[in-house]
Amino acid sequence: MPTNKNAQLRYKILDRCFSNFKHKYTIDELVDEVNESLSDLTGKVISLRQIRDDIKYMRDRVYYNAPIKAYPFGSGRQCYYRYEDPDFSIFDNELSVDEVNNLRSTIDMLGKFRGTPANVWLEEVISNLEYRFNIKPNTESLIAFENNEQLKGLEYLSSIIDMTIHHQPVIIHYRSFKGKEQNAIIHPYYVKQYNNRWFVLGYNEKYHSLSIYALDRLLSLKKADITFIKNDNINFKTYFDHIIGVTLLDEQTPIETFVLRFNANRFPYVLSKPLHSSQEIVNIGDHTISIKVKPNNELRQLIFSYIPDIEVISPTWFREEIKQKIEENLKKYLTMQNDCIDK
Template identity: 50%
Template sequence: MSENRNAQYRYQVLDRCFSDWNNKYTIEDLLEIVNNHLYELEGQDSTIQLRQLRGDLNAIRKMLPNNVYLDAKPFEGKKCYYRYSEPNYSIYQNGLSVAEVNSLRSTIEMLGKYRGITGNVWLEDVISNLELRFGVKSDGENLISFQQNSGLKGLEYLSTLIDATINHQSLEITYTTHTGISSTNVLHPYYMKQYNNRWFIFGRIDGKDYIVNRALDRIEGISKSDVPFRKNDLVNFNSYFDDIVGISVPYGVQEAETIILQFSPGRFKYVVSKPLHTSQKIIDENKCIVAIKVIPTRELDQLILSFGPDVEILAPDRCRMNIETKIEENLKKYRSVHYDCMEKSMIR
């Protein structure tokens, strides 16, 4: 790590300590915290002494606006702790509180498990930036394997999208739908989610008042936009996906409905141990019947069809007929292939 980058990293670690009003950090505490982070990131040679730490404190003081102070406050006799005069203030203004930064630790740990996988060069940049910004070092020991698709298009945009989402930066995105329609719009990014081995960015198209999602593998290009970022005042992503299976939340007001499903005895045990949805309830254990309360989506159809003959929709009739139609269409294709093969075989 260069000397300048090393200093910036130290400032970020100290900045989080000074913003944290839930704890009191003495000069000894600060030195230990900074050196622990530096040791994890670069090794013993990068650690600092008390003199350098005091120099860092003075450098940070010069970065503060006139209405914010960094002072040593006495407690427990002769000891002093260091804290900004304003709670949750940050010289970096990354838009995240101390609690939110701490919550990212598990995410960074998880992402670190992908390191070393062929084709994941893009991820090295993501993890390094997160480690530098939030002072978290992912565990280098590979103990967990995650499902992945290293050949998926659009992964090169992941770092840019994560950064824009965190820093509230509007983006100009060129996107092509599954039907081949291409368009370029300004997107205000709010949330990222992985589903079925694909990544999706959720946000608002500039000038619109509803949430859209964009699959990364269909993005053709991204650039920063000068359009001022518009904060999310539309949905709460903590509950946005509660009533669906998958990521496609239908536009407009639509109520979740109860869907009754009957499984074969062998599959029933699997479904009980791995519920289709958080709302799942057992209706009749002897008959292997469960109920889920969701908004019907194409992802739900795909999930139900994935069980093949091991599941039957008992209610409501509309959902039952929808799956029945899809099965009939699929059966027509298989019959067509079978007859074509039979004719070719007879010709030979």
């Protein structure tokens, strides 16, 4: 029997069925299992007779010597097929049943982003995984991710990722949050998502330092025909360990301990969803926690997202800063109230 591409695909599917000790596959179920994958991947189906021939071929001592045994199942003459040895596989370095299930879940999650302009590159990755491991994704809608498809700049994401991976310098046209436009040559080192936005960090030739750019503020980008300046100084595995978000204006900024008090209703939420990996309980009765981070704008935004359920206890300078911002904001509401009374 020739071991063509379709035959090898059938053997892989059968091998996984025989290795799965959590399910008892009858001969009809084996036919269905193989045809489900074959029809999706090749558009072809096979007969029950072909499955019986495949089992015979896999049992052949000359080829695989697979210990496939038929066990009585239910009433009548029905039986199920399984390897006698739970550790046996005709393929070396193949995935286990549990690993296949985990991979299927991963493909399901990645598939959420299929079809979006930002993730065309994912289509090829997922398709290759599906074909390589004969896995059909779940067609039910069971998982949802936060994903703002209307966010500007997503059309640049796949290009930025490719350029970062392949060490390709890039010329960007960028508009800052204040509306100032500029051109910059950067050598992309790292791409990160935070708060449903994408950022690229790279070496800026003009400032001779690391710069960060939000993709939703990009106006255009193109390849720069220059030699890539390699990153030899920054370890991005630990770069974000002591900050919230992505902004680190100066690596020499010291780490500080921020003590925060929450009201009784919000405190359990903060315990279940820590503000930072360094979070510790200072006084559970007083609903107080601490985090050890470097101050940045994202920290300030996080604090304000919890108002009025939060109070900054220390450091003093940060408590005063938050207090001043609250007072400035309160003036706007008081002014509006006075305007209404005057009228």
